[in-house]
Every structure is written in structure tokens, then in C-alpha cells.
Amino acid sequence: MGRTYRADAIVLRSMRFAEADRVLHLYTAERGRVNAIAKGVRKTTSRFGGRLEPLTRAALMLHEGRGELHTVSGADIISAHAAARERPHALGVALIGAEAVLKLHPEPEPQPRVFDGLVRFLEILDGPLPEGGNPAADALAVGFQLKLLLLAGYLPHLNSCASCGRDGPLVGYSAAAGGAVCEPCSGGPEWFRLGPGSLETIEALIERPLTAGALPAAVAADAVRVVEATYAHHGGFRMRTLQA
């Protein structure tokens, strides 16, 4: 029994399962996060072959049975995102984005803004990008994570002191306080100082459309630290792809 449905899906992660199968962690337009099993994909004669690689967007036929894993019964590739997978810098940025979606948006319910953001993120990664550099310091990686935090409801308070409400000047960040803090409110176990321009850059990345490009190193380090502190405080997790 069960039923079959069609889903516009992006493969976030693909793991070996049993002899020839793969378990796919998917983000879908119709249902948000779905986990599915693709049987026989590692056999060379498989209908799906190696096509359901991470980052691939495909129109999938999925069968919903009694178990938690749905079964892939058909796949039409919409975009393989091969250009993103084949270049180390683009792949590094892509894997950070995929992990952030997995960790921040695990609910099996549709969130069109998350899906559309992920589609746009992958499209940019197919285009021209600077080679080399640290993927974690790319404006695309940082900006996408900040937008996902916003959609998850975890975005810290950044435009006035999160502790006392003063307009500023804001000199540091405290996940415990809930955002940026002024000098009199600085200190405490989770506090750290932010360099000049870092908060402005973080706010711009949240407000403006996604774009790729290297951020200044000090600003990028601050922005990544803000993102990681927010993950740890609100989500209780660390990102494997951000650990050097």
C-alpha cells in the first residue's frame, strides 16, 4: 500500500546503504525535508546510475510506504549542478550550504523560501566564481547561512544593543544576550568583540540578494563566528563543514 507522489527535490546528502542502495537526504518544494532510498543506484545498470549525486535537482517520483524512508521510483534530472561539483571552491561553498539546510530546516513540511533560496544558491554556484580562497569566507556561504537563520527564526538582533536596547555604538556579539551588544553591556562568557564594518556587512548580507565573492578576511572571520555562535546557542550544533 502507500502512495506515490512527485517532488521537485534537491539532494543534500547521499549515503551508501546496504550493497547497492543509497539513502538520499532531500529538500523538496512540496514537503520540505524528506529522506528516501534509491535502490540499486550503485549498480552500473541502474536506471538512476550515478545521477542522484549531492546538489542534483531532480523531479522525483517517490513512494511513501509505512517506513520513514520513501522510495525513489523515478528521476528526471532538472539540473545536475556539475559545474558547482567539479570546482573545489564552489563545492566547498555548496557543502556548507547543504549542511546548513540539513541542520536548520529538518521539518518535513514545505517552506518555499528555503527551497527557492537553495535553488538560487546552487544556480549562483554554477556561474563564475573566484577560484581558491576559503569557501567559508565567501559572501555566498555566509549570506546563505544568515538567510537560513532568518527563515528558521534564529536570526540574532543586530541593529541595537540586544541587552539594553541602546542604538550603539555596537562593539561585540553575545549569543546569550541575543545579538549585538554595546560597550557597557560587553563581557560575559559568550561575548566576543567585532571588528569595524563586520555588523554592517552581516546586515547587508541578510538584506541583499545572494551573491558570491570573497569577503575581507577579518569581516568574514567575524561573520562566521556570529553564525557559529548562533548555531551553538539556539540549535545546539556545530557545522562539520566550517571546522578547519
Ligand SMILES: [Zn+2]
Ligand atoms: Zn547595551
